[in-house]
Amino acid sequence: MKKQLVLVVLLLAAMVGFAQAKTLKLAMDADPVSLDPHVQLSGGMLQYSHLVFDPLVRWTRETTIEGRLAERWERLDPKRVRFYLRKGVKFHSGNELTADDVVWTVNRLKQSVDFKGIFEPFETPVKVDKYTVDLVTKVPYPLLLNTATYIFPMDSKFYSGTDEKGMDKSAINKTGYSFANENASGTGRYIVTERQQGVKVVFEAFEGYWDKKSPGNVDKIVLTPIKNDATRVAALLSGDVDFIMPVPPQDMDRIERAPGVKLVTMSGTRIITFQLNQKRVEAFRNPKVRQAIVYAVNNAGIAKKLMKGRATAAAQNSPKGYLGHNPDLKPRYDLKKARQLMKEAGYGKGFEVSMIAPNNRYVNDEKIAEAVASMLGKIGIKVNLKTMPKAQYWDQFDQQVADIQMIGWHSDTEDTGNFFEFLLMCPNKETGYGQYNSGNYCNEEIDRLTLAAQSETDMAKRTAMLRKMEKIAYDEAAFVPLHWQDLSWAGKENLRIAEIVNVMNFPYFGDLVIE
Amino acid sequence: MIAFMIRRLAQALIVIFIISLIGFAIKQSVGDPVRELTGISVSAEERQEFREKLGLNDPWYVQYGRFLGHTLQGDLGTSFFYKRPATEVILEKAPATLELVFVSSLIIILFSVPLGVFSAIRPDHFFSRLLMGGSIVGVSIPVFLTAIMMVYIFSIKLGWFPSYGRGELVMLGGWGTGLLTVDGWMHILMPSVALSSIMLPLFIRLIRAEMMEVLESEYIKYAWAKGLSSRRVWFVHAFKNTLLPVITVGGVQLGVTIAFTILTETVFQWQGLGFMFMEAVERSDAPLLVAYLMFVGVVMVGVNTIVDLIYGLVNPTIRIAGVK
Numbered sequence: 102m103k104k105q106l107v108l109v110v111l112l113l114a115a116m117v118g119f120a121q122a123k124t125l126k127l128a129m130d131a132d133p134v135s136l137d138p139h140v141q142l143s144g145g146m147l148q149y150s151h152l153v154f155d156p157l158v159r160w161t162r163e164t165t166i167e168g169r170l171a172e173r174w175e176r177l178d179p180k181r182v183r184f185y186l187r188k189g190v191k192f193h194s195g196n197e198l199t200a201d202d203v204v205w206t207v208n209r210l211k212q213s214v215d216f217k218g219i220f221e222p223f224e225t226p227v228k229v230d231k232y233t234v235d236l237v238t239k240v241p242y243p244l245l246l247n248t249a250t251y252i253f254p255m256d257s258k259f260y261s262g263t264d265e266k267g268m269d270k271s272a273i274n275k276t277g278y279s280f281a282n283e284n285a286s287g288t289g290r291y292i293v294t295e296r297q298q299g300v301k302v303v304f305e306a307f308e309g310y311w312d313k314k315s316p317g318n319v320d321k322i323v324l325t326p327i328k329n330d331a332t333r334v335a336a337l338l339s340g341d342v343d344f345i346m347p348v349p350p351q352d353m354d355r356i357e358r359a360p361g362v363k364l365v366t367m368s369g370t371r372i373i374t375f376q377l378n379q380k381r382v383e384a385f386r387n388p389k390v391r392q393a394i395v396y397a398v399n400n401a402g403i404a405k406k407l408m409k410g411r412a413t414a415a416a417q418n419s420p421k422g423y424l425g426h427n428p429d430l431k432p433r434y435d436l437k438k439a440r441q442l443m444k445e446a447g448y449g450k451g452f453e454v455s456m457i458a459p460n461n462r463y464v465n466d467e468k469i470a471e472a473v474a475s476m477l478g479k480i481g482i483k484v485n486l487k488t489m490p491k492a493q494y495w496d497q498f499d500q501q502v503a504d505i506q507m508i509g510w511h512s513d514t515e516d517t518g519n520f521f522e523f524l525l526m527c528p529n530k531e532t533g534y535g536q537y538n539s540g541n542y543c544n545e546e547i548d549r550l551t552l553a554a555q556s557e558t559d560m561a562k563r564t565a566m567l568r569k570m571e572k573i574a575y576d577e578a579a580f581v582p583l584h585w586q587d588l589s590w591a592g593k594e595n596l597r598i599a600e601i602v603n604v605m606n607f608p609y610f611g612d613l614v615i616e
Numbered sequence: 617m618i619a620f621m622i623r624r625l626a627q628a629l630i631v632i633f634i635i636s637l638i639g640f641a642i643k644q645s646v647g648d649p650v651r652e653l654t655g656i657s658v659s660a661e662e663r664q665e666f667r668e669k670l671g672l673n674d675p676w677y678v679q680y681g682r683f684l685g686h687t688l689q690g691d692l693g694t695s696f697f698y699k700r701p702a703t704e705v706i707l708e709k710a711p712a713t714l715e716l717v718f719v720s721s722l723i724i725i726l727f728s729v730p731l732g733v734f735s736a737i738r739p740d741h742f743f744s745r746l747l748m749g750g751s752i753v754g755v756s757i758p759v760f761l762t763a764i765m766m767v768y769i770f771s772i773k774l775g776w777f778p779s780y781g782r783g784e785l786v787m788l789g790g791w792g793t794g795l796l797t798v799d800g801w802m803h804i805l806m807p808s809v810a811l812s813s814i815m816l817p818l819f820i821r822l823i824r825a826e827m828m829e830v831l832e833s834e835y836i837k838y839a840w841a842k843g844l845s846s847r848r849v850w851f852v853h854a855f856k857n858t859l860l861p862v863i864t865v866g867g868v869q870l871g872v873t874i875a876f877t878i879l880t881e882t883v884f885q886w887q888g889l890g891f892m893f894m895e896a897v898e899r900s901d902a903p904l905l906v907a908y909l910m911f912v913g914v915v916m917v918g919v920n921t922i923v924d925l926i927y928g929l930v931n932p933t934i935r936i937a938g939v940k
Contacts, residue, residue: 134697142655214662215655275653276670276696298698299895300887327780327885328895331764335779336885339771492647492900499660513657523657533659 123615124321125596128333128342132302132326136293137281138253139273142215142513147251148607152304152322153193154253154287155312157184157203158246162603164422164515166246170198170254170288179241179558184249186232191309192256194286200226200234205257207236213273218533219248219513241556243563247514256286290315290611291322301325317612337362337591343615344592346608350411350464356591365598368413369588369606370420371511372520373463375456375473375581376540382454382504385540389446391578396439397480398473401432404584407468412584417571418510418520420585422604424560425517425567430575432582439480451481458486458507459494464586470507473581498539506539509586515605517567521551525579542579621921628917635913636687639906640680647900649696683906692910693903697896702907706889710911711791712782713877713888719795719808720873724816732823733858736831737850739824748824751817759876763810763883770806777806780885807884811876815869822865826858860927867923871916 133149134141150156157171168174171184190198204226210216211223224237236245260271260281270280285293288311291304304322325342327333330349336342338359348356348364356364377385377394384390401414413420416430443449458470467488474484484505489497498506512519527543528535534548550570557563574580588606592598595616601608650667667673671682686693692702735744771779783803785792794800830836831854839849878890885891889908896904 135699141653142657214666215658217662218657218659274699275666277694277699279699282699299892325781325885329882329885332767332780332883332885335764335767335772339767339775339779341771341779341781490647490898492652492898493645495651496648530660533661536657536660 122320123318124323125319125344125610125613125615126342127322127324127610128327128336128345129324130326130328130333130347132299132324134298135282136285136296137273137279138255138287139209139213139216140275140282142219144606147605150253150287151289151607151609152291152611153285153289153293154255155190155289157249157252157254159250159609160515160603160605162600164604166250171249174246176245176558177235179556180238181235182245182249183229183233183235186234187311188232190288190311192259192286192288193292193307193309194256194259195309196256196258196286198254198288199231200228202254202257203234203252204228205260206252206254209255209271209273210252214275216251219251223248241558243554243556243558243560244514244516244518247516253287259284259286290317299326312611315612316614317610318615319610319613322610337593340593344590344596344598346590346606348589348591350409350589353409353411353589361594362591363594363598364589364591365602366411366587366589367602367604368420369586370423370515370604371463371509371586372415372418372420373466373469373507373509373583373586374418374524375583376506376508376524376538376542377581378501378504378506378540380541381501382452384446384448384452385504387446387448388577389442390448393439393442393446393448393480394477394482395578395581396433396435396442397482398476398581398583399434400583401434403469403472407465407472408584408586411587411589412464413587414584415582417575417582418524419517419567419571423512423515423517423567424564425571427568427571427575430571436479443480449481451483453483453485454504455502456484456486456505456507457494457497457503458488459491460488462491462494463507463509466507466509469583473583498537501539501541508537508539510537517571518551518554521547521570521574525574526551540580542577544573544577544579547573547579620924624917624921628914628921631917632910632913635909636683636906637680639909640676640683643902643905644676646897646902646905649900649902652899652901653696692907695896695904695907696901697899697904702904705892705904706907706911707790708792709887709889709892711793711888712886713874713881713890715793715795715804716808716811716877716880716886716888717870717873719804720812720815721870723808723812724819728816728819728823732820733827733850733855735820736824736827739828747820751820754813754817757813758879759810759814760879760883762813763807763880766806766810767883778803782887807880807886810883811873811880814876815873818869819862819866822862823858826861827854830854830857863923863926867919870919874912874915 131145133145138146138150138154155169157169158166159169161167170187170190172187174182174184176182186198186200192198207220207223207226210220222238222240222242224239227235227237229235236249238245262270264270264280268280272279274282290307290310290312292307293302294305295303302324304324306320327336333345334349334352334356337345353364356362377391379385404410404412404414414432416432417427419426443451456470456474458466460467470486470488474486477484487503498508510520510524522534523537525538525542526534526548528538528541547570550566554563554566557566588604590598590602590608597614597616598608601610601612650663650672654663654666671679683693694700695702695705698705731747735747738744767779770777781803782794782800784797784799785794786796794804836849836854839853877888878894880886881888881891882894893908896908
């Protein structure tokens with residue numbers, strides 16, 4: 102009898118346990134390529150990092166910065182910010198998070214092929230005491246906090262020493278075995294309990310997670326990569342998964358209409374542009390021709406018709422919310438003016454150019470290129486367009502095989518300067534600036550301002566500089582801005598999605614509430 | 617027999633050698649793996665260094681020589697994406713594809729034989745006409761469209777079958793099988809029906825045409841004249857001879873089926889070789905690509921050898937050269 106009673110109690114306890122345990126079935130277009138957060142800088146890997154690790158600080162929905170493992174911080178001088186770590190935070194291995202782990206992690210980031218560029222301005226951090234660490238930069242660096250969002254402290258004790266194969270546990274290997282590729286110990290809410298690469302990853306809640314205040318109630322996440330857009334949407338609509346990202350734009354209306362699921366979108370920060378190669382085409386050296394092209398491109402029309410309103414037409418690189426976003430710059434579409442500018446520049450009869458664009462990299466990339474090509478036809482510029490898959494595109498882009506090339510850019514630091522460093526500064530092999538400036542646009546003042554803004558810690562002054570840069574690029578029609586793609590997510594109605602999404606496009610699943 | 621086998625083996629080696637050459641030739645044009653392996657803001661210099669480390673800067677014959685050397689030692693290279701030996705990845709993914717092909721072959725055999733024979737015996741029957749009309753439609757609809765339509769109807773609208781994946785798997789040694797659980801069968805049904813949707817009508821038509829031809833032949837007329845029962849004439853005398861061309865075509869079509877698995881697996885997120893191949897192309901995962909092509913080459917040569925052997929067994933009048 103007693104035995105039976107115990108059984109019943111156990112059974113009841115198990116049932117209660119089941120009722121409370123919430124599982125999220127998540128489908129994304131890819132799964133993490135590794136368990137090592139430093140092996141590749143990509144959206145998927147950062148998404149993974151937020152689940153299994155925790156950053157020092159992170160972006161909020163309003164593009165401000167909030168503390169995570171760092172409780173608070175203060176700038177001691179232009180080159181140094183002091184971080185006070187949360188006390189009693191445990192890694193999955195049971196080790197406690199200390200300043201040593203932060204120092205170790207930053208040093209490892211500086212070894213990573215993908216991250217060393219971002220951490221180039223950083224010196225080795227200085228440990229002040231067990232829970233206090235100073236991040237130090239070589240020059241005054243206004244983007245120190247932005248960069249700290251990439252510091253996900255790793256368990257230095259766990260990753261030190263050698264594994265059973267006799268290899269260094271801290272090694273970073275992109276193409277073969279390494280300890281860190283297959284094992285992880287972070288401070289994050291979830292532990293990877295099962296992983297079949299390309300098939301599924303199972304995350305389960307970590308008992309000793311520090312953030313008890315988080316409203317999140319998801320105990321288990323099953324991540325299935327579903328590459329095919331139609332299959333991913335079908336999986337959501339048929340109820341096989343609870344949440345999908347990204348949402349293909351052609352299915353957005355359908356998801357909005359479907360019962361039981363909802364769509365959440367927010368304005369994105371990736372700018373889609375065309376670059377006009379001045380080295381290849383003499384006409385593009387004439388600002389009037391470049392302006393004529395910008396005037397001829399109806400980017401508001403593209404955002405409305407082609408993108409079905411799921412994009413914001415742009416006149417500059419920086420989206421709203423960035424320091425450098427210049428509110429005076431408005432999209433300009435005026436066919437008459439474009440034709441007149443062409444005439445003034447002496448190209449009234451037009452000319453012929455080549456254009457390339459990827460066909461599977463950005464939302465509707467191929468259709469956008471086709472639309473722009475036909476718009477340029479209206480001012481007498483005949484465009485020979487070639488599109489190709491992204492696997493081949495970037496080689497062609499680097500070789501500058503065409504006169505007009507498409508590129509979309511998201512700023513890793515969520516800051517205006519990044520656009521100019523990669524897309525608009527004079528290309529320079531030695532410094533690496535202008536790496537993706539296939540337009541070969543070169544303006545000394547932009548170079549000077551970009552470099553000055555890098556070490557300007559006075560926010561007001563810095564904002565003015567960044568806005569001025571956008572204004573110059575606008576006036577000179579340095580490139581053809583199209584739009585910022587919207588970000589989108591979709592899930593079942595009982596998920597509070599809107600509360601966990603942000604402009605970086607990695608929803609904080611640790612804080613997700615399933616009703 | 618042995619001479620035949622040896623000759624086939626030699627042929628297989630030549631085929632695989634040629635495939636590896638072709639694989640190597642196209643791997644340059646599927647894209648740059650370094651691009652796929654690094655973030656976009658990594659400097660050109662870093663990339664160059666990394667490329668050097670992977671040996672991608674060497675002339676192709678040097679790379680090919682290195683590849684051949686490793687292959688002879690049984691190492692087909694390490695997949696960039698999976699970070700594990702390509703052979704290991706292929707062996708892990710093969711069961712999924714083999715099970716899919718197996719179940720859809722089963723569907724094809726179970727349906728094409730009775731339907732084909734029926735429509736040959738009763739060509740004017742209403743059902744036969746319907747079948748012939750329907751099979752034209754079946755052959756003409758691309759597999760991926762059939763697959764997407766099935767997902768739309770049976771998963772989204774009716775909710776009968778799961779829309780993607782393999783479901784619950786049981787591990788038998790290294791072979792993850794979905795054929796031992798109800799969940800696994802629920803998952804495999806739609807993909808295998810989709811996969812058989814092209815072949816099934818083809819085989820029905822083929823069996824029908826062959827059977828009708830055989831039924832017109834002299835020896836069948838003689839059998840009728842002798843007063844044999846219609847069942848004996850149809851199934852013993854006519855059907856057996858109908859099978860000959862069907863086996864040949866079947867062998868060749870198996871290769872085509874493997875090609876169609878690429879489409880089916882992509883739509884159903886079926887974690888097999890076809891899906892893996894598509895992904896490898898997108899990621900420019902060259903070692904995995906070349907290994908896959910070689911694997912498929914081996915399978916094709918193997919299947920054709922078996923078909924030739926069976927052919928000899930079924931029809932004693934045909935002797936394979938070398939078999940005495």
